[in-house]
Each structure stands twice: as structure tokens, then as C-alpha cells.
Amino acid sequence: MTSVPLRFQASPVIVGYMLVVHALAALAFLLPWPPYALPVGLAVYVSIGLGTTVGLHRLLCHRAFVCPRWVEYALVTVAMLTAQGSPLLWAATHRLHHAKADADGDVHSPQRGFWYAHMGWILNEASTDDDGWRTWCRDMAQDRYYHWLLRYRIGPQVLAVLYVGLTFGWHTVPAYFFLPVVCWMQSTYAVNSVCHAKFGTRVHDTRDKSRNVWWVSVLALGEGWHNNHHAFPASARHGWVWWQWDPGWLFIRALQALGLAWDVRLPSRAR
Ligand SMILES: [Zn+2]
Ligand SMILES: [Zn+2]
Numbered sequence: 001m002t003s004v005p006l007r008f009q010a011s012p013v014i015v016g017y018m019l020v021v022h023a024l025a026a027l028a029f030l031l032p033w034p035p036y037a038l039p040v041g042l043a044v045y046v047s048i049g050l051g052t053t054v055g056l057h058r059l060l061c062h063r064a065f066v067c068p069r070w071v072e073y074a075l076v077t078v079a080m081l082t083a084q085g086s087p088l089l090w091a092a093t094h095r096l097h098h099a100k101a102d103a104d105g106d107v108h109s110p111q112r113g114f115w116y117a118h119m120g121w122i123l124n125e126a127s128t129d130d131d132g133w134r135t136w137c138r139d140m141a142q143d144r145y146y147h148w149l150l151r152y153r154i155g156p157q158v159l160a161v162l163y164v165g166l167t168f169g170w171h172t173v174p175a176y177f178f179l180p181v182v183c184w185m186q187s188t189y190a191v192n193s194v195c196h197a198k199f200g201t202r203v204h205d206t207r208d209k210s211r212n213v214w215w216v217s218v219l220a221l222g223e224g225w226h227n228n229h230h231a232f233p234a235s236a237r238h239g240w241v242w243w244q245w246d247p248g249w250l251f252i253r254a255l256q257a258l259g260l261a262w263d264v265r266l267p268s269r270a271r
Contacts, residue, residue: 024174050251056090096132102196157181191224
């Protein structure tokens with residue numbers, strides 16, 4: 001993959017999509033709250049969050065554990081409710097981030113500005129290489145489902161909206177679906193922006209600018225221990241001590257207890 005050019009070329013499709021989903025999320029505050037909006041919204045948020053941190057990030061990008069294929073697909077499909085791109089795109093961008101973190105080639109480093117790292121790079125058509133998966137994702141290059149998602153990344157989200165609308169009524173869609181989706185999107189963007197900026201602490205002397213930020217971990221289900229993560233990317237556990245809140249790790253432990261995850265990778269005690 002070549003280094004990413006600095007030019008900014010806004011993608012009309014992505015800008016339009018972002019405006020629509022954020023407007024639909026805001027609509028939740030204008031409509032009457034449907035029953036159980038808080039627990040339903042929270043359940044949707046946590047499900048999408050675990051799909052992303054455990055499925056897309058720790059499992060696919062870093063192979064931090066092994067699980068049955070159906071568990072992998074279930075996690076990835078729930079993560080795709082945010083329409084954030086096929087795992088082939090997601091993993092290619094993320095593996096590139098680890099390889100070049102905060103240097104030339106890292107597509108979402110705050111070196112280009114905080115807001116660029118937060119959302120600007122997503123709106124920039126020139127930031128990502130659509131064929132990057134050929135270089136960075138050879139381990140999943142044969143997967144037909146992930147190739148299907150490359151073409152129809154919006155598919156799972158459309159099906160979810162249809163399900164919620166037809167089952168509970170269209171007035172519930174903003175509160176039950178778009179508000180938690182947008183909240184999760186913002187939480188996960190904060191990992192790229194906040195955790196590579198000047199917030200939080202650096203425990204490990206990594207060659208990037210990653211930091212541990214506790215409140216990002218609260219929002220992003222353990223992803224905020226980002227300096228730990230850059231120090232040991234393949235570790236399934238991001239929060240290493242009891243007070244480092246890491247629901248993603250608790251979920252992997254639960255999968256392990258059920259016999260649905262094995263070969264779980266952790267840093268050695270010596271390291
Ligand atoms: Zn990072
Ligand atoms: Zn990572």
C-alpha cells in the first residue's frame with residue numbers, strides 16, 4: 001500500500017450518509033420516547049460495541065483468539081449494523097494503522113488534526129485504499145461473506161431498520177436504532193482521535209502516540225486502554241488490571257467459559 005495523500009476529497013455519498021444517520025439519531029429527541037427506550041437503546045449499543053471490539057478488532061484484525069466460524073460471523077454482522085464497511089476494509093485500515101501509527105501512511109492520526117482523526121478521514125475519499133485488503137488481509141481474502149459486504153455494506157443496517165420499523169413501528173427507529181448506532185460510531189471514532197491525542201496517560205514507551213484514556217474505555221467497552229493495546233496488539237485483554245474496565249475482555253472470557261473461544265492470547269507475565 002502506498003502512503004496516503006494529504007489532499008482532502010470529500011465523498012458525497014459518505015457525507016450524505018453521515019448527515020442522514022446523525023439527523024435520524026437526533027430525531028429521537030423530538031419524537032415521544034417509545035417504551036423501554038433506554039434499556040433497548042443500551043442493549044443495541046452494547047451489542048454493536050461488542051461486535052466491533054471483540055469481533056472486528058480483537059478477533060479479525062489481531063487474531064487474539066480462535067472461535068467457531070458462526071460466532072465470528074455473528075459478531076461481525078452485529079458490528080456491521082453501523083455500516084462501517086466490510087471487515088476487509090476495516091481490518092486493512094486498522095492493520096495499516098498499527099504498522100504506521102502516527103507516521104506517514106496512518107490514515108487517521110491526529111497528526112493531521114484532532115477532527116480529521118475523529119471523522120474527517122472517514123469523509124475523505126482519498127484516505128483509504130479500496131484494494132488495501134489485498135495487501136493487509138490475505139488471511140480473509142477468500143471469504144465470500146466479507147466480499148459480499150464489500151459491495152453491500154449497508155445490507156445489515158437496512159435489514160435491521162426494516163425489522164425494527166415493521167415490528168415496533170417506524171416512530172421507534174430513531175430511539176431504538178439510530179441513536180445507539182450513532183453513539184457507538186462516535187465512541188469508536190474517539191479511540192482514533194482521543195487515544196492518540198493529549199488525553200490520558202502513557203504507560204508503555206511505544207513508538208506511536210497512543211494513550212490510555214479511562215473514559216474512552218467506559219464508552220468504547222475497553223478500547224480506551226489504547227496504549228496497552230499498541231504495546232501488545234495481539235492481546236485479547238486490553239485492560240490489564242482489575243480497575244481497567246474492559247467489557248470486551250469479559251465477553252471473551254464468557255465465550256471461553258462456554259467453549260466458544262480458545263487459544264486466547266495474552267502478554268506473558270514477564271513482558
Ligand atoms: Zn491506535
Ligand atoms: Zn488494534
